[in-house]
Amino acid sequence: MGSTDPIPSEGPEIDYLIIGAGVCGLYQLHQLLEIGASVRVVDANAGLGGTWFNNRYPGCRFDSESYTYQYSFSRELLDEWTWKERFAAQGETLSYLQHVAERFDLERHITFDARVVRAEWVEDGWFWRVQLADGTEIRTRFVLGAMGLLSVPTYPRVAGVGSFGGVETHTFDWPEGLDVTGKRVIVIGTGASGVQVITDIADKVAQLTVLQRDANWTAPLGNGPITDDEMARLRTSYDEIFAWCRETPAGFIHRPDRTLSTDVTREERWAHWEDLYANGQGAAMSMGNYRDTMMEVEPNRELSEFVAGKIRERVQDPAVADILIPKDHGFGNKRVAGESGFYEVFNRPNVELVDIMANPIDEVTPSGIRLLLEEGGTRDLEADVIVYATGFDAVTGAFDRIEFVGVDGVRLKEQWKDGPETCIGVQVSGFPNLFILVGPQSGAATANFPRGIEDVVNWMTETARQIERNGIGRFEARREAEVEWVQHVREINSLLLLAHSKSWFNGHNINLDREDKPRVMVYLGGAPRYRKRLAQEIENGYPSFRLA
Ligand code: N01
Numbered sequence: 001m002g003s004t005d006p007i008p009s010e011g012p013e014i015d016y017l018i019i020g021a022g023v024c025g026l027y028q029l030h031q032l033l034e035i036g037a038s039v040r041v042v043d044a045n046a047g048l049g050g051t052w053f054n055n056r057y058p059g060c061r062f063d064s065e066s067y068t069y070q071y072s073f074s075r076e077l078l079d080e081w082t083w084k085e086r087f088a089a090q091g092e093t094l095s096y097l098q099h100v101a102e103r104f105d106l107e108r109h110i111t112f113d114a115r116v117v118r119a120e121w122v123e124d125g126w127f128w129r130v131q132l133a134d135g136t137e138i139r140t141r142f143v144l145g146a147m148g149l150l151s152v153p154t155y156p157r158v159a160g161v162g163s164f165g166g167v168e169t170h171t172f173d174w175p176e177g178l179d180v181t182g183k184r185v186i187v188i189g190t191g192a193s194g195v196q197v198i199t200d201i202a203d204k205v206a207q208l209t210v211l212q213r214d215a216n217w218t219a220p221l222g223n224g225p226i227t228d229d230e231m232a233r234l235r236t237s238y239d240e241i242f243a244w245c246r247e248t249p250a251g252f253i254h255r256p257d258r259t260l261s262t263d264v265t266r267e268e269r270w271a272h273w274e275d276l277y278a279n280g281q282g283a284a285m286s287m288g289n290y291r292d293t294m295m296e297v298e299p300n301r302e303l304s305e306f307v308a309g310k311i312r313e314r315v316q317d318p319a320v321a322d323i324l325i326p327k328d329h330g331f332g333n334k335r336v337a338g339e340s341g342f343y344e345v346f347n348r349p350n351v352e353l354v355d356i357m358a359n360p361i362d363e364v365t366p367s368g369i370r371l372l373l374e375e376g377g378t379r380d381l382e383a384d385v386i387v388y389a390t391g392f393d394a395v396t397g398a399f400d401r402i403e404f405v406g407v408d409g410v411r412l413k414e415q416w417k418d419g420p421e422t423c424i425g426v427q428v429s430g431f432p433n434l435f436i437l438v439g440p441q442s443g444a445a446t447a448n449f450p451r452g453i454e455d456v457v458n459w460m461t462e463t464a465r466q467i468e469r470n471g472i473g474r475f476e477a478r479r480e481a482e483v484e485w486v487q488h489v490r491e492i493n494s495l496l497l498l499a500h501s502k503s504w505f506n507g508h509n510i511n512l513d514r515e516d517k518p519r520v521m522v523y524l525g526g527a528p529r530y531r532k533r534l535a536q537e538i539e540n541g542y543p544s545f546r547l548a
Contacts, residue, residue, distance in 0.1 A: 012127040012139045014038045016464065019402075020146035021110050022050020024438050024453040026097060027071055028144060030104050031461040037468065040140075042132065044115035048101055050148050052094040057174040057193065057387070059200030060090040063221060063283060063338035064448045067234045068253055070096065071450060072242045077103065082231055087223045087338065119143055120405040121432060126473045128433060141473070144460065145399065146437040146453075149445055150504075152397030155388050156188065160364030168364075170388040171197055180205050183384040186369055188361075190216050190324075192337035194389030202345040209381050210346075211356045211369070214502070215326040217307060221338030222280020242451075249526035251451030254288035261290035261299040273306045282339070286332035293332070300330040300497055307331050314343035323355045334503040354381075394504035395440050395521045396420050406431040419507070419519035421486045423477030423544055424533060426456065432476035435460055441489050443530025445522040446505070452527060459534040466538075474548040481544030492525040499524060 016032055018025045021043035032039040045053050062069055066083035077100065084092055101107050118131040122139075130138045153172040155161050162168065169175055171193040184207040187198050194210075195218055202208050226234070234241070241253065248255040261269055269290070276285050285307075286294065293299045308325045315321035324343065345351050354371065359379070362370040368383040393400070396416060404412035407430045415421075415430065422428055425442030426435055437456050438444050444452035467475065493499040502508040507519030523530060537544055 010139075011125050012141045014040050014138070014140045015468075016040070016142045016144060017042065017128070017130060017138055017140035018144045018146055018437075019043075019116050020050060020148060020151075021045070021048040021112075022052070022146060022148055023097065023449055024148075024444070024457065025050070025144075025146035026101060026106060027073070027450075027453060028146060028437055028457045028460060029106055029109055030073070030100075031457055032464060033104075033106075033109070035461060035465050035468075037464055039109065040138070041110040042114035042116060042130075042138070043110060043112055044133075046112050048107065048110060048112075049094045049097045050146075051150065052090055052097060054151070054172050055090055055174070055193070056176075057171040057197045057389075058180070059196035059198075060171075060193070061085075061087050061196065061223070062093065063087055063192070065253055065283075066092075066226070067238075067241060068245055068251075068448055069093070069450055071100065072238070072454065074104075078238050079235060083226050083234075085223055085225055087221055116402050118403040118405070119434075121407060121434075123407060126433065142433045142435065142464075142467075142475075144435045144437055145439060147398035147402075147439075149395050149398075149438060150392040152393040152401060153388070154390055154393050154397075156361060156390055158361045158363055162364075163366060164364050164368070164383075164386050165366040166384045166386065168386045168388075170390070172392070178385070180385055182206050184382060185209070185385045185387060186211060186381055186383045187387045187389055188356075189213070189389035189391065191389060191391055192216075192335065193391070195337040195339050195342050197387060197389055199340060199342045199345055202348055202351055206350060207383075208345075208348075208351045209383070210351065210353050211361065212323065212353060213356050214328050215324050216334060216337060217304070217326050217329075217331045218337040218339040218342055219282025219285045219307065219331075220277060220280040221282055221340045223338075223340055245448065245451050246531075247528060248287075249528070250287055251447035251527045252283060252287055254284045256287065256291040256294070257289060259290055260292050261302070262292070264290075266302075269302070270306060273303065277307075277310055282336065286336045289332075294497055295495060297330070297497070300332070304331040311343055316347045320346050320353050323353055329501040329503075330497060333497045333501040335505070391504060395445060395507070396519075399439060404431060404434065406434070420521070421482050423482040424485050424537070425523060425530075426459070426534070427475075427477035427545065429477045429479040429482050432474050435463075435475075440521050441485065441523050443523050443525070443527050443534075446524060447527045455527060455531045455534065459538070462538055463542075470547075472547050474546075475542075476546050478544055478546055485544075486520060489520050489523050489525070492529075493520065493523070496524050 016039040018028050018041040021041050029041050047053050066088040115133040117133050120129045127141050128143045153170040180201050181204045185205045186209045188211045190212045245251050293303050312321045358374040359371045362372045368381045371379045400413050410430050420440035422441045444456045505522050507521045
């Protein structure tokens with residue numbers, strides 16, 4: 001439907017509108033088409049792929065093993081796709097998603113360049129009136145949110161952002177054709193995106209200045225090509241691989257060791273960590289380690305000491321190494337970034353690390369960045385390119401950007417002003433027929449993404465089947481179930497050290513207010529428990545929801 005079409009005045013035109021054509025939205029589209037539903041996808045981007053469409057910065061790749069980061073629903077698809085690297089780069093993943101869309105003829109159901117700005121519930125008719133940025137209206141019985149967890153980039157709140165005379169970009173918005181070879185570049189941020197872009201460009205640029213606030217733990221990614229033989233072996237093992245991922249807490253092939261760190265000697269522990277580190281098993285260091293290392297302070301402190309020692313070994317200048325060692329959280333208490341040569345970058349003569357905790361940014365100037373020096377005075381950093389690797393208004397940002405208006409005119413943003421509250425991560429009371437495929441307090445939010453969203457999408461698809469079979473017109477979360485879920489998430493999250501760090505998992509880094517109070521953003525109870533909880537709803541006739 002285009003903006004010039006006459007405005008229809010009747011009820012819903014379609015049954016399901018999915019917002020977002022990324023990994024999640026594409027799979028949901030495929031599954032709803034399979035059950036014969038009337039479905040449409042809208043996406044603000046000019047192409048499909050979500051995260052993999054947007055993030056085109058040099059070095060962008062994922063840190064899930066490629067063969068676990070793909071859909072499992074089609075044997076033919078699994079058989080015909082060949083992964084080139086153990087951890088595929090952005091371009092390869094985007095090609096994979098484009099291939100999926102082409103193979104299953106999905107693209108004709110997607111409208112691109114279509115940003116949803118408003119969605120209003122029509123109680124008198126039980127449908128949503130959805131408005132796009134160009135004024136187009138879509139009326140749909142159900143809205144399914146698949147806007148992504150990390151799709152709203154944030155910038156430092158300092159003077160001058162946007163006024164730099166050279167190229168100023170967020171990692172999320174890397175301009176087409178921007179080549180930093182021979183340029184003076186400033187990168188702000190050393191989270192997963194910063195670690196990747198810094199490592200990739202260090203040997204190409206004339207000068208690289210890295211501005212770091214808190215240091216972040218990283219561990220060796222262990223990337224490398226997948227040979228034909230290896231690919232053939234993987235293809236014959238997919239059933240086991242996916243079955244295994246289904247049982248691990250985060251949907252990866254790594255699962256916590258059943259052994260406690262105290263069951264072995266210090267020598268054995270350190271030898272084990274040496275082995276993991278040397279063999280590029282960084283993911284296993286956080287997700288496959290002794291089971292108390294991510295829950296108990298002392299084992300975690302010792303593991304942190306081990307990794308800090310590795311940083312000291314790899315960085316020549318002890319003062320620089322010290323800045324790169326996190327002080328405010330232990331290893332794995334924020335998401336660990338996979339790295340391939342990150343620390344060696346800081347041994348290069350053309351690279352400087354600046355601790356902006358000690359020397360904060362004063363402002364972005366037309367020629368670069370001005371720092372306020374610890375010892376007094378200022379320092380002007382000159383640059384051709386400034387890269388903001390400063391993260392996202394995570395998890396709720398994409399919801400806040402759309403004006404969702406529910407029952408009695410209540411705005412979702414207003415309802416969530418003190419933090420999001422959801423019913424099992426899939427619905428919000430007062431917002432009937434709005435389903436969240438990926439968002440706050442969902443098990444999908446912390447899982448190896450394709451594995452996590454499969455659980456929610458499969459649940460949604462079965463729910464849609466029941467909606468159609470049983471003629472359900474209104475589907476709404478019960479407030480008491482929502483309260484119960486948030487309480488459960490709070491309790492289960494508190495068992496992990498991860499829940500106590502200042503990271504996007506807890507709503508801390510949104511750059512809107514650095515001291516923002518911790519929010520229950522994600523569910524850390526593990527994918528198997530989450531899947532079981534969703535299944536209970538289906539088995540028991542949706543007791544947490546009111547159906548009409
Ligand atoms: O963002 P982040 P990201 N002034 O929020 C700093 C996924 N991902 O884009 O720690 C100065 O982690 C901030 O400092 P601090 C993955 O899930 C995956 O890197 O807040 N600095 C931090 O250093 C990841 O967790 C992959 O003190 C400021 C950095 O910017 C998520 O995306 C690759 C600042 C932000 O780190 C987000 O990663 C890339 C300010 N005002 C991303 N504000 C892979 O699969 C923030 N910072 C490998």
